[in-house]
Amino acid sequence: MNPPTSSPAGTASGPVNQALSPVAPGDRVFAWHDHASLWFSLGVGLLVMQVGAYLMPALSPREALLAIVAGSLVGAGLLGWVAKLGCDSGLSSAGLMHAVYGRRFAGLPIVLNIVQLVGWGTFELVVMRDSTLAIARQSGGAGAFMGSGWTLAATLLWGGVVAALISGSMVQLVRRIIARVALPLVVLSLIWLSWQFLALAQVQGFAALWNQAGTGGLGVMGALDLVIAMPVSWLPLVADYARHGRSGRTALSGTWAGYLLANVWCYSLGVLVALVLPSADLVTALLLAQGGLIALSLILIDEVDNAYGDAYSGAVSAHSLLPRWSIRQLGIAIAALCTLLALVLPMHSLEPFLLTLSSVFVPLFGVVLGRLGGGVAAQVRLDAAPAVHGPSVALWLAGIAFYHLAPKVLPGMGAALPTLLLCLLLARLTRPRAPAPA
Numbered sequence: 001m002n003p004p005t006s007s008p009a010g011t012a013s014g015p016v017n018q019a020l021s022p023v024a025p026g027d028r029v030f031a032w033h034d035h036a037s038l039w040f041s042l043g044v045g046l047l048v049m050q051v052g053a054y055l056m057p058a059l060s061p062r063e064a065l066l067a068i069v070a071g072s073l074v075g076a077g078l079l080g081w082v083a084k085l086g087c088d089s090g091l092s093s094a095g096l097m098h099a100v101y102g103r104r105f106a107g108l109p110i111v112l113n114i115v116q117l118v119g120w121g122t123f124e125l126v127v128m129r130d131s132t133l134a135i136a137r138q139s140g141g142a143g144a145f146m147g148s149g150w151t152l153a154a155t156l157l158w159g160g161v162v163a164a165l166i167s168g169s170m171v172q173l174v175r176r177i178i179a180r181v182a183l184p185l186v187v188l189s190l191i192w193l194s195w196q197f198l199a200l201a202q203v204q205g206f207a208a209l210w211n212q213a214g215t216g217g218l219g220v221m222g223a224l225d226l227v228i229a230m231p232v233s234w235l236p237l238v239a240d241y242a243r244h245g246r247s248g249r250t251a252l253s254g255t256w257a258g259y260l261l262a263n264v265w266c267y268s269l270g271v272l273v274a275l276v277l278p279s280a281d282l283v284t285a286l287l288l289a290q291g292g293l294i295a296l297s298l299i300l301i302d303e304v305d306n307a308y309g310d311a312y313s314g315a316v317s318a319h320s321l322l323p324r325w326s327i328r329q330l331g332i333a334i335a336a337l338c339t340l341l342a343l344v345l346p347m348h349s350l351e352p353f354l355l356t357l358s359s360v361f362v363p364l365f366g367v368v369l370g371r372l373g374g375g376v377a378a379q380v381r382l383d384a385a386p387a388v389h390g391p392s393v394a395l396w397l398a399g400i401a402f403y404h405l406a407p408k409v410l411p412g413m414g415a416a417l418p419t420l421l422l423c424l425l426l427a428r429l430t431r432p433r434a435p436a437p438a
């Protein structure tokens with residue numbers, strides 16, 4: 001990413017803080033299809049399918065589909081809205097947090113964001129490593145590719161790929177590789193897998209499967225929280241890419257459309273796989289489909305951009321706190337850390353991790369949207385930001401508490417939507433008068 005030509009965040013004695021400076025107009029090259037391609041690609045993933053499979057058999061297929069569509073509409077809509085804020089202001093997600101929470105206090109949510117991005121990056125590497133070994137065993141025999149040596153090699157392979165991509169240009173990666181190469185391949189893979197599992201459902205009796213009752217243990221609103229959790233986990237990243245867009249309107253609509261389609265498709269495919277081939281291992285179930293080996297391999301390659309997105313945005317956030325380190329240097333360091341953690345940590349319990357992240361980032365961005373939504377000049381807010389903006393901080397902390405209390409106070413209503421609406425409304429009603437531009 002090229003530094004802007006001028007920046008209020010730079011000083012004569014220190015480097016320009018690119019995370020807290022608006023992207024220069026000449027560097028804003030993303031059009032609608034770039035936003036849509038990027039967020040469709042980021043929305044596709046084995047993790048998303050795996051979470052979709054978690055909805056079964058607790059819910060009926062009808063209930064699961066309702067939760068998937070409603071949660072995806074809300075979650076992708078939030079992504080699109082934050083994308084518009086980032087594009088209109090040219091600021092990164094860290095810049096938006098500084099503008100709302102204050103220049104000193106913003107360090108806390110930024111550090112939490114870096115932690116969650118390292119966690120997600122580690123998850124992605126584990127999924128890619130395990131999928132690679134499963135594909136290798138499927139193609140080379142059940143007894144092949146076993147043991148810690150193969151695990152180490154596969155982890156280092158994907159960690160090295162992510163580090164190599166971080167060394168290049170994010171803008172060129174999105175426009176030349178994701179939009180032109182990766183996207184068509186992954187769409188074909190999803191079409192093929194969907195066709196194969198729909199055919200299996202037809203053989204087993206589609207009507208009987210569709211009318212199957214849920215076993216209980218997870219309500220529709222609880223499932224809605226789980227669906228919303230996935231797009232919400234991207235909220236602290238979206239502005240890092242949208243700030244390179246030409247228009248806030250196309251950033252909003254492209255991000256919303258791309259992620260909505262991917263999220264609905266992958267969650268629904270996970271539900272379908274769990275219905276027709278119940279298995280504790282989604283990858284094994286996908287490999288059992290005709291042509292599943294090739295389709296899964298292409299989806300696995302597409303998974304790389306998810307790990308890249310975590311490392312790149314983690315680097316942008318870290319750069320906002322440590323501007324003397326370049327985004328590229330920090331990205332390589334984060335990729336190396338994720339690789340190390342993937343080798344030593346058990347990273348297979350998704351649901352608690354996802355819901356914990358939602359409890360932090362749903363209220364965080366509910367306040368951001370309430371403060372900056374509706375045409376507020378984020379750059380002006382950033383220039384005038386105090387060290388700590390007490391009311392915004394109080395709203396965020398209260399929102400985290402409400403997220404955890406909501407299921408007890410409002411049983412059956414879920415936590416994500418009530419918390420989001422409450423924080424957004426209160427932040428909007430208590431929004432301070434905009435400072436005059438300097």
